Each structure stands twice: as C-alpha cells, then as structure tokens.
Amino acid sequence: MRSVPLQDVNFAVIDLETTGLSPRGHDRVIEVAVVKTMMDQGLTSEYDTLVNPKRDIGPTAIHGVESADVLSAPCFEDIAGDLADLLSESVLVGHNVDFDLAFLAAEFNRLGVDLGSPPSVCTLTLSAQLLHGAASCRLTSCCQMLGIPIIHAHSALADARATAALLMQLVLRAGYQTLSELECRGTPLPAGGFPQLMRSGLVHPREQARSIREEEETYLARLISRLSLPALAAGSNVPLRGILAYLDLLDRSLEDRYMAQTEADQLIGLATEWGLSSDTVWQAHREYLRALIAAALADGIISQSERADLIAVTQWLGLAPSDLDRALDEARTSAEGISGIWTQRKEDIAGKCVCFTGELRSTIGGRPITREMAQEWAVEAGLRLAPGVSKKLDLLVCADPLSQSGKAKKAREHGIRVVAETTFWQMIGVAVD
Numbered sequence: 001m002r003s004v005p006l007q008d009v010n011f012a013v014i015d016l017e018t019t020g021l022s023p024r025g026h027d028r029v030i031e032v033a034v035v036k037t038m039m040d041q042g043l044t045s046e047y048d049t050l051v052n053p054k055r056d057i058g059p060t061a062i063h064g065v066e067s068a069d070v071l072s073a074p075c076f077e078d079i080a081g082d083l084a085d086l087l088s089e090s091v092l093v094g095h096n097v098d099f100d101l102a103f104l105a106a107e108f109n110r111l112g113v114d115l116g117s118p119p120s121v122c123t124l125t126l127s128a129q130l131l132h133g134a135a136s137c138r139l140t141s142c143c144q145m146l147g148i149p150i151i152h153a154h155s156a157l158a159d160a161r162a163t164a165a166l167l168m169q170l171v172l173r174a175g176y177q178t179l180s181e182l183e184c185r186g187t188p189l190p191a192g193g194f195p196q197l198m199r200s201g202l203v204h205p206r207e208q209a210r211s212i213r214e215e216e217e218t219y220l221a222r223l224i225s226r227l228s229l230p231a232l233a234a235g236s237n238v239p240l241r242g243i244l245a246y247l248d249l250l251d252r253s254l255e256d257r258y259m260a261q262t263e264a265d266q267l268i269g270l271a272t273e274w275g276l277s278s279d280t281v282w283q284a285h286r287e288y289l290r291a292l293i294a295a296a297l298a299d300g301i302i303s304q305s306e307r308a309d310l311i312a313v314t315q316w317l318g319l320a321p322s323d324l325d326r327a328l329d330e331a332r333t334s335a336e337g338i339s340g341i342w343t344q345r346k347e348d349i350a351g352k353c354v355c356f357t358g359e360l361r362s363t364i365g366g367r368p369i370t371r372e373m374a375q376e377w378a379v380e381a382g383l384r385l386a387p388g389v390s391k392k393l394d395l396l397v398c399a400d401p402l403s404q405s406g407k408a409k410k411a412r413e414h415g416i417r418v419v420a421e422t423t424f425w426q427m428i429g430v431a432v433d
Contacts, residue, residue, distance in 0.1 A: 004179050006171060007040045011121070012090035013167065015160040016100050017065060019058030023106035028053035029076055030065055031206075033156035034086045035164045039171065043164065047086055048157040049203040051076050056358050056405040063154050067402035068258075069209035074202040076107045081197035084108075088189040091179065092120040095127075095139045095163045113194050119179070119186035123163055126170045126182070142166055155206060220264040221318025224271075224281050242274025243284050250288055257309065257420035258401035259316045285317040289324065293331045295426055302328070304433050305362050309422040349427055350382030352394035357407035361399045362421055362432040369432065381428035389416065397424045 013035040020027035034047040050065065050073035057067050083104075094100040097120045108115050127134060127142045135141045139162060143150050148165045152158040176182060249270055253263040271281050292313060296306040314324045360369045374397070375385055386393050389410040396411040399421040411418055425432050 006177060006179065006182075007038070009038065009179060010090040011037050011039075011093050011164070011167065012087050013037060013093040013160050013164040014087070014097070014100050014104075015094060015156045015163060016103050017063040017154070017156050018103055019053055019055065023103040026055065027058070027103075028055060029103055029107055030057055030063065030070060031156040032079075032083065033160040034083070035157075035160040036086070036090070037164045037168070039168065042168075043161075046157065046161075047082075047203070048160075048205045049074065049079060050206060050209055051079070052404075054404060056400070056403045056408075059359060060400070061361075064152075065206075066213075067400045067404060068213050069206065070204075070404075071402060072212055073204035073209065074200060077111055078198055078200045078202050080108065080111055080113070081194065081199035082201060084113075084189060084194050084197055085192070085199065087118065088191045088193060090118075090188065091184055092118050093123060093163060093167055094120070095122070095142075095159070095166070096124045097122040111197065113197065115189065117186040118189050119184050121167065121182045121184050123166050123170065126174075127166070130170055130174055139163065139166070157205070218318060219261055220259060220267065220316065223264055223268045224278050224318060242271075242276055243280065245274060246270055246276060246281070247284055247288055250284070254313060254316060255420065255423055256398065256401040256418040257312055257316075257422065282319075285319055286323060286327065289314060289317060289319060290327050290331070293327050297331055299431050303431065305422055305425075306432075309420070349395070352383055353386045353392060354378050354383045354395045354397060355386040355389060355393055355407065356397045357405045358399045358403045360421060362425060364430075364432055366433065377428060377430055383428070389414070391416075395419050395424070397421055 015033050016029050017031035018027055018029055029051050030053050031050050032048075035043060036045040036047075037043050050070050052070045052073045052075045054075060057063075057065055057070060060066055092101065101115075101118075101120060105115050123139075123142070124137055127137050131137075131142055131145055134145045139159060140150060140153055142148075143162050143166055146166065146169050148162055148169065150158055150162045153162075171182075174181070246267065249267060253259050253267065276284070289310070292310060293302070296302045296310065302310070310324060310328075311321075314321065356371055356374055360371065360374060362369050378385060383395075389396060389407045391414050393411065393414075393416050396407060396416055396418050397420075398405075398408055398418050401418065401420055408418065419427070422432075
C-alpha cells in the first residue's frame with residue numbers, strides 16, 4: 001500500500017473530543033467526526049456525533065460540550081460498527097493522529113475488538129516538517145498560516161474539516177505523489193469487518209443536542225401557557241398560601257439549576273391544585289427571580305458567575321431576557337433593594353455533610369477555585385466533608401447539574417440533595433467572580 005498513488009487513496013480524517021487525556025484510564029470519547037476525502041475528488045462524506053461516555057464529560061471550557069448535550073447521544077457501543085465501516089479500507093488522518101488512534105483503540109478494546117495498526121498520516125508531523133513559519137504546530141496556527149478557516153474550533157467536525165483541508169494543502173505544497181512519501185504504514189481495516197459490532201445508524205450532532213436543550217428549557221413555559229384556569233384580578237383573592245407553596249417547590253426544583261420534565265409537571269400540578277392562574281404563576285416566577293437578584297446583590301455587586309446563574313434561571317423559568325434586565329434595573333435603582341412576598345429559604349447548614357463532584361468552574365480574582373479551596377471553605381462554614389456518596393450525605397455540590405459522574409448518579413438514587421456550585425457559594429457566603 002505504501003506505493004499507492006495518492007489520488008487513489010481514501011482518506012478518513014478523524015477528530016475526537018474526550019473527557020481527558022488518558023485513554024487507558026477513566027477517560028472516554030464524547031464526540032467523534034470522520035471526514036472522508038480523496039485528492040482528486042475533495043470531500044466525499046461526513047460523519048459527526050456526540051457520544052454518551054456514561055461518566056462526567058470533563059473540561060467543558062475546552063471542548064464546549066455540556067452534560068445535557070450527551071444525555072440523548074448514543075454510547076460508543078451503539079456506533080462502533082458504523083465507525084468501523086467508515087474507517088475501513090481507508091488511511092486514517094489526524095492532527096496528532098496517535099492521540100485519536102489511542103482513544104479509538106481503547107474504546108474498541110472495551111468491546112473486545114482489536115483494531116490492529118491501521119495506516120495513518122499525522123498532519124501534526126507533516127506541519128512540523130513543512131511549515132517552518134508557523135507560530136506553532138497547533139491545528140489553528142497551521143491553518144491560519146495557510147488561510148484555512150476553522151469555525152467552532154474544538155468541535156470534532158470543525159477540526160476534522162480543517163485537518164482535511166490542511167492535509168490537501170500540505171501534500172500540494174510538498175508535491176507528494178505516493179503514500180510512502182507520507183510515512184504511511186499499517187494494515188487497513190477490512191470492509192465489513194467486525195460483524196459483532198452494532199451498526200445502529202444513530203447520530204446526535206451538537207446542533208441537535210442544542211435544539212433538544214432549548215426545548216427542555218422552554219418546557220415549563222409551554223406548560224404554564226396551557227393552564228386553563230381563569231386569570232385572577234391583580235391584587236384580589238390571590239391565594240398567598242398557594243403561591244408560597246409553589247415558590248418553595250420551585251426553589252427546591254431549581255436548587256441544582258436544572259429542571260427535569262417531571263419537576264415541571266409537579267409544579268404545574270401544584271399550581272392547578274392551589275387554583276393558581278397562568279398570570280399568577282408568571283408573577284411568581286418574576287418574584288422568584290427578584291429574590292435571587294436580591295441575594296446576589298447582598299454584597300453590592302453581581303459577579304460574572306452570579307449573572308450567568310441568573311441568566312440560566314431566567315431560561316428555566318420561561319422568562320425573557322428583558323424580564324431579567326428589568327428586574328436588575330429595578331434592583332440597582334432602588335435604595336432599599338427588592339423585597340416581596342418571597343425570600344429564599346434560609347437554613348443552618350452547619351454540621352451537615354457535604355461532598356463535591358466534577359470540575360469546579362467558578363473563580364475568585366480570576367483564579368479557578370480548586371477542590372482543596374472549596375473543601376477548606378466548607379469546613380470553615382461548619383460543614384463536614386465526605387469523600388464519597390452514602391445515605392448519610394446531606395449535600396452533593398456539582399458544577400454541572402447533569403453530571404453523569406458516579407457520585408451524581410448515586411446521590412440521585414438515594415434522593416440526596418444535588419446543589420449547583422453557584423448556589424453553594426451563596427449558602428456559605430463566598431463571593432465569587
């Protein structure tokens with residue numbers, strides 16, 4: 001295969017996003033893209049899907065994938081056969097292709113399949129040899145030098161497309177004619193190989209994941225709009241007890257900064273039981289948002305993380321950005337701040353048992369909060385630390401409310417409170433950026 005003319009070669013350009021850097025450890029693939037291309041035909045096909053790793057998704061700040069994005073995605077075993085077929089009879093290409101091959105090998109090994117040593121070409125190595133003027137050998141730097149655009153870098157499909165374009169330009173730049181000049185070696189995967197692997201045809205690209213998330217975020221709003229109760233006259237016969245009960249359940253539902261459809265259904269069921277109209281529920285949501293703003297303004301400022309938290313809550317409440325802007329303006333111009341029928345429940349958490357899971361996202365003075373810092377502050381607030389989840393645990397603090405970490409799964413199974421990181425800082429009085 002080494003002497004095959006390049007125009008006769010099927011290239012399968014691959015890019016993976018992963019939970020971390022260790023394929024032999026606990027890290028898994030969370031997104032895979034394959035761009036098929038030939039020198040004389042250009043791009044012939046594309047494949048792109050998120051993958052549910054069945055664990056936490058790692059550094060979202062790097063790959064841009066949220067836990068919510070992968071919940072409905074296929075697991076690797078669901079797509080393994082499809083992926084093997086895509087890679088068969090092809091030369092695999094990647095920017096640092098050994099990294100991608102190591103993760104692919106680890107994922108297939110978990111399914112009892114040995115990929116062997118498929119032929120591969122590394123554009124990272126080629127770039128180091130041919131692009132001496134590049135600022136670095138990173139994909140973005142190499143593409144920038146050659147005028148190759150990358151839209152949404154660090155998404156698997158965008159990086160695979162860019163790598164495919166980079167390969168073509170490097171080959172043309174060097175005048176290569178055969179695979180042997182690309183230092184390509186290995187045995188191609190056979191067509192129709194590994195019949196034991198599942199071929200589901202399932203894909204779940206980022207765009208689809210974002211659409212599903214947006215639908216979930218408006219689910220409560222759609223339910224409220226369908227409330228058929230008669231509107232109550234403003235200020236008359238408003239069932240205060242019912243509103244307070246509704247607000248309390250709403251607060252508990254949003255404590256982890258995520259609202260499942262079952263929780264939304266329960267809220268609307270309570271609203272119906274207490275005779276609350278859709279107008280009254282919308283007003284309750286605005287009141288709840290006002291209370292959150294008042295809590296955030298307790299120290300005189302709304303930090304970056306507090307604002308992000310308020311935006312997220314506004315979406316889950318089914319309110320518009322203009323509702324948040326209006327409430328913020330009212331809070332800033334009022335000498336006494338915002339007050340109303342609802343204030344967030346205060347509780348003494350001293351003596352309770354707390355555990356942390358996932359990578360913390362908040363910062364103080366621009367510096368990331370480490371697990372050690374969080375644990376130290378928790379102890380100073382009178383909490384007891386727990387290394388893991390047991391039935392005796394009171395609080396699990398989670399930066400990502402939809403984390404699939406073992407701790408988060410176990411906490412939900414035991415009915416343990418899962419608290420968003422931003423909520424926890426307010427509980428213990430730590431002002432974050």
